[in-house]
Amino acid sequence: MDERITLNHGSGGHKTSELIADIFKKNLDNEYFTADDAAVMPAPEGRIVMSTDGFIVSPWEFPGGNIGKLSVCGTVNDIACMGARPLYLTCSYVIEEGFAVADLVRIAEAMGETARKAGVKIVAGDTKVAGKGQVDGLFITTAGVGVIENDVSLSGSYAKPGDSIIVTGDVGRHGCAILLARDEYGIEADVTSDCAPLADAALALIKAVPETHVIRDSTRGGVGTVLYEICDQSNVGIEIVSDSVPVDPAVKGVTGLLGLEPLYLACEGRFVVIVPSEFEEKAMEILRSVESTKDSVVIGKVVSDHQGKVVMKTPVGGMTFLPPPGKELLPRIC
Amino acid sequence: MNEAAKILQEYKGPKLRIMEVCGTHTHEIFKLGIRGLLSPDIELISGPGCPVCVTAADYIDEACYLAREKNCIITTFGDLVKVPGQKTSVSKERADGASVNIVYSPQDAALMAEKNPDREVVFLSVGFETTTPSDVLAVKYAMDKGIKNFSILTANKTMPKAYEAMASATDCYLYPGHVHAITGTKDCYDMLAKGTSGVIAGFTGPELLTALAVCVKKSQEGEPFLVNCYPRVVKDEGSPAAIKLVDEFMEPCDALWRGIGDIPMSGVKLRSKYSEFDARVKFDIPDMREEYKTPCRCGDVLQGKIKSYECPLFGKACTPDHPVGACMVSDEGACSAYYMYGGLI
């Protein structure tokens, strides 16, 4: 095998076949993984769920994972948020000419390992090679299919006043890990991305608490963005207790130095879960029994006041608004 | 702390206007929801704000000129990126291909110059007294290392003249702790001698509540007062090393404050013997200052003379996405907060 990816690897000829056999098939293989134009699988019983997500992350490797792992977690978690069991994924790679083959192997390995862990099969893929400078390293797009095996129905529009809001672990760790990996601000800290597949937790939750209203995957916009989305979709307000939002101490240190809000840093292994308050205890018990969501915490409740806004109870007993999302995260000096 | 909160909640008496003059105070007061804890007889006024918010439009235009016309690498604190100039902003220039690098510290900007010897690197030097020593340290580093491709575009400001200019709008200043960690307490005592009260405050919830409660208590005694409520950080003498360093490199100059206007001798710039590090001199930047005429009434909002919505630009020409005045630039600015939350906070 060559040391670096060349345009030949994307030409569809024998170099492409070699790449697929030695890297992708080797790491991702299963009974449905296809060399044909499309994969054929048996139709599952129940409603089908489908989602897609593109991944660009710089650097492509970071403490706690790489883009291969991330691209599986992202789509698996999106599917799981609908209460579905993720079944199949496809992946499409766009690789920059000159990318190291050894690195591609690491990415494919992480992808295979994460897929097995998440119980999902990668059944088809595509590889394109782009000229030097046309992409930054590599981009991966995954699409996935899952099945809803019961009559559960989840949506960001189902939040009701009185519901309890749970976040399934500390916030902002992925965003912070990436920020540190870029090494733009000369800060060092021991922060690992929270990147993880969460389907098992979602399935356990809806089995035990089918009354669950919302499961939402908190990704690039962080938990803050998810809360605002839910306010909008459900025409409600949200009230959280700022001290109850779990933040890793090192993340606190980094965001403190740079003046950033951890609620707006990306997570890649955290759900925001909304359940009727009478099921809060049961939901917490289930989530805490699953490894990937064992640090779940109730952070607040859905309210009928101040529709469309996220309000925070502050440590000194005051009330404030979480500034709305959508702004580029920039370190502050003042 | 509970005692402090109780004092603030239960105060009844003549209207007490307390002005905070620090962006981070404004930010923390907002983030902690402190306004909602105060008696209706206490009004917190967000004063001039932060050095970024008060950076004038023509300064941004100068920075964009350096990026566009002189192909300089612009290095800047993150919060300055979105601040609008008269026609453009640093973030718009970046989108158009200008080299813009956000740094955590001015010295990182000098390091960038060292690593890119064939490009001119300019640091956008904004800040009050707290930040200016760091800016000077970057210049000193470049000087000591013989780095020729580094310069700073100064818009550094100093507080004492602003304190004087805004004194009539407040009964008591909440002085910015980190400014006075550098400058000491002398400026505050000078204000006291002119009859203006104040407390020097820290930034945590308990520190802010305590400082505000001290304000309320002392005000009831009737005499002008000054209390250093942040002695773990602020010493009377400040930081003599920082004062000496800044004085060696910088000299006072007039400065234009966004939304407020000119305040004589309220800024500092590099002394002429260091002009090789002064981007304005080095690149012979043309005067960008257009006649400063704007219907923006930031100054009146800052001084509590009008409410945000009484400004003719509010919500029309001036919004959080397209701010005109200082009070709309940051999320916690008086106008921005009013726009987003409708006066609820």
Place this chain on the structure above:
Amino acid sequence: MCVGLSAKVISVKGDVALVDSSGAKREVSAALLEDLEPGEFVMVHAGAAIARITDDDVSETEDLAKEFLS
């Protein structure tokens, strides 16, 4: 102005100090403070240690409350 964060000095080398703020480490300028020692607490702003501090805001506010608020 002036996002400041208290941090503990880990080591000092000439004019540069390595500081730690709840696990976030960074090199900052120590040029503004004389004879900085490892173990001391400083206020950090824009890459410079601007003041020697005590890390105890609790007893400070308690003292103030005792003196002025009771």
